[in-house]
Amino acid sequence: MKVVIDLHTHTTFSDGTDTPAQLVNKALAQGLDTLAITDHDAIAGWSSAVQTLRGDLKLVLGAEISCLTKTGVSVHMLGLLFDGTNSALLETLENTRDDRLPRMRKMIELMQADGIDISISDVEAAMPTGATMGRPHLADALVAKKIIKSRDEAFVELLNNESKYYVTHFAPTPVDAIKLIRAAGGVAVIAHPFASLRGQILQSSDFIDLKAAGLNGIEVNHRDHSNEERLSLLSIASDLDLVMTGSSDYHGTGKLNSLGENVTDPAEWERLEAMADARRVVTA
Secondary structure (H helix, E strand, C coil): CCCCEECCECCCCCCCCCCHHHHHHHHHHCCCCEEEEEEECCCCCHHHHHHHCCCCCEEEEEEEEEEECCCCCEEEEEEECCCCCCHHHHHHHHHHHHCHHHHHHHHHHHHHHCCCCCCHHHHHHCCCCCCCCCHHHHHHHHHHCCCCCCHHHHHHHHHCCCCCCCCCCCCCCHHHHHHHHHHCCCEEEEECCCCHHHCCCCCCCHHHHHHHHCCCEEEEECCCCCHHHHHHHHHHHHHHCCEEEECCCECCCCCCCCCCCCCCCHHHHHHHHHCCCCCCCECC
């Protein structure tokens, strides 16, 4: 029987549409063996997921940390199995979340200047309670007002990193994020690094510095990577002895990603888990 290990999912505590409890229940219903909850710059959903856990499902607690290179390239770093009480990491996550509201206001101002009928109140109405504000909530507001048809269409047409409406927010560099994750006892996996349809991406040479900073793995198998991009990442991971993961990046309704559509090989997950400073996988 195939072992299903999905190391990248989102809940209503960032830009997902399932609560942590609903996500855990879906993972159980679909027969997943291991599920990681990795909300954007947030760990507030951890406790609810742990409380819902039952059966044989293993739960990996983490976060997807927003990063920005010194040259302005947006990067997402998955931090898994870190100590959720580490003050330095928690402070960085909080600072990133705090800067998301002024960033959203700037994006909306740019849209309004082009005659797009959208407001910050529309975005807030589209957000679940406790969510970390992000572009997917703006997409949901645009869908609700029938300006666009879906989240995916919104990112293709209006909200991708190359869009004239895109605005950056405070974020650590990828190197700093890796160091924070490792100092908190966790492991760092760079998420969808060659997803070129999203905008600017890293160069192959950039991974040398990330490895030197403590990078543990690369999310190779992701729906936003072409076959050619996956092969390039496989080569980089092999050359630098990095763990190769696959994940769904599941967000619930509004995005096509299905839970468990890309998974991590059990042997690769065993390697990755062993790199944390303690065994933090949660079981019922």
